[in-house]
Amino acid sequence: MKASPTALIVDDEPDLAWALQQTLILDGWEVLVSHTGRAAIGQAMAAPVRIAFVDVKLPDMDGLDVARRIAELQPDAMVIMISGYYYPEDREVKEGLRQQLFAGFISKPFDLDEISRLAQHALGR
């Protein structure tokens, strides 16, 4: 039996991380959850990650730095930023997408269908 693809969730908001995790598990993913940037980098070093959802504001590190480190460690991973602070039309978000610092952006609260769609897309890459 083929091993499930692995998704990494990096958010210091446990309930939100939990809901994302349940969604992805139902979609057939293996899910890793980190509440800090440092823990996320450690997990990205240990396992192949196909998709990562990274909160922009983390307690210990800047989410963008975490995203960059994950991308370096897992070049095949699709990195999606999530934020309760920024909106998709913000200059910082557009600039980040343009420079391909991350592959997608989702603002909180979000649609689970959107999460599933992005995860599906990551599998197809």
Added chain:
Amino acid sequence: MIQPTNPDSAIEVGQSQYPNLLTVLLDSIPSSVLILDRSLRVTLVSRNFLEKGRRMAENTLGRRLEEVFPPAILNYTQLDQRARSVMLSGRPYDGGKMTYRAPGVPQRVYYYNLTPLREDNQITGVLLLMHDITEQERLTEDMRRAERHLASVVESANDLMVSMEPNGRILTWNQAAERITGFRAAEVIGHNLADLCAAEQVEEMSDLLAAVRQSEPIKVHEFDLQTRPGKAVPVAWACSPMWDDHGQVVALVAVGRDLTERRHLEAQLFQSAKMASLGVMAGGIAHQLRNPLGAASAAAQLLLREPENRELGRECAQKIYEGIKRASAIIESLLRFARPDSGRFYTVSVNLVIGDTVAMMRHQANLNQVVVETELNLDLPLVYADPSALQQAFTNLFLNACQAMPTGGRLLIRTRPLTGEPFVAVDFIDTGCGIPPENMAKIFDPFYTTRPVGQGVGLGLAIAYSILQQHDGSIQVHSTVGAGSTFTVLLHTALPAARTTDTEGSL
């Protein structure tokens, strides 16, 4: 003295030893003397009268009264009638005032009296004695004018001016005091000023007046004054003792300024500054709200996706409920912060106000990667404070600490009682950029800011300072550039009585 060739019998008395005694006497008295005979002709006149009246002895002696005094004066004083009645009754006339103006000299005022002169039980004449009281009159009038002027200074003042006996009983109460309190002077005179203060301040005002009575140096103090409509007016009082020539305190003087208008403007400024700081916090608050909303929303969608999974459904419902509770709490603390200061003072737990502040601000700190720690002393005495104002002061100190740590750091908030002193201390210790000594004097100035234009108006610390002043508290700062700053707030502990009785309004 000029006397007729036929000397009066009275003169003979002195002639035995001092022939000129009467002359010397009369001429040395600084008064005018006239003697009139029964037909009111002048039989003796002193030099003083002639000089004052610019008359000669020749046209005075032997002349009738109406030839010596102008008709207007006789009319006005009825001098001739009075002299006649003294002559008839034998009773002296004890005086009246006479204004007399001799040709070519300024008007003078005299006080005169008429004394009957007897010879062998027969009244043979009348002595008219005129004292020049022009100077006294002028001085009295000057004094009255000065008094009237001083009184109108007191009455026209916009400030309350109250004088009291040394024990605090009111002696005078000016118009401003009447206008501001609605109490007429007659209603309050005799009452103690302390009794007109707000109930909880009566004792404090009594203590203050006692200190003034001891001539202790006293700063301006704020006490609310009761008014006739039953409201309280905030008044800043400057009290001083009034000494007599021997250095005894004979009265107390209190000058009070109505602070209503100033309080109103301050409240407006506070409110607009609060709104400005809400703007600064808006990003953090939005983020703080979007997290529980995001969790609740995701859990709800999950629930819709998996209606058959009861175990998951139960967990989802729990997450939804918790998310909504957290969002409500954030909105509630936001509303509490945005609400204008009540201006009401309660006995308050500083720990609870710090707890509220940290709950509201923690996310702001997270955004700045500031780790917040609290060390709250559990035996902290209560303070007497306006909790919403106090929270604003703490919030401003919190924000200031976050702004001092743009690349993150650690903020320790510590509460502690001061040993042996009736104070509670709150320390805000940051690991930020510190304050250069040259800026230290300016940090509490309104509109002083080190942040770029558009990122803060520089009112946070000024308002914290002003709020603490209103609480009779203070802020101290210790700072090392590059290492961090410590802002220490000192607040008076509440009176023991207030601690036990006034729990209704406490947080």
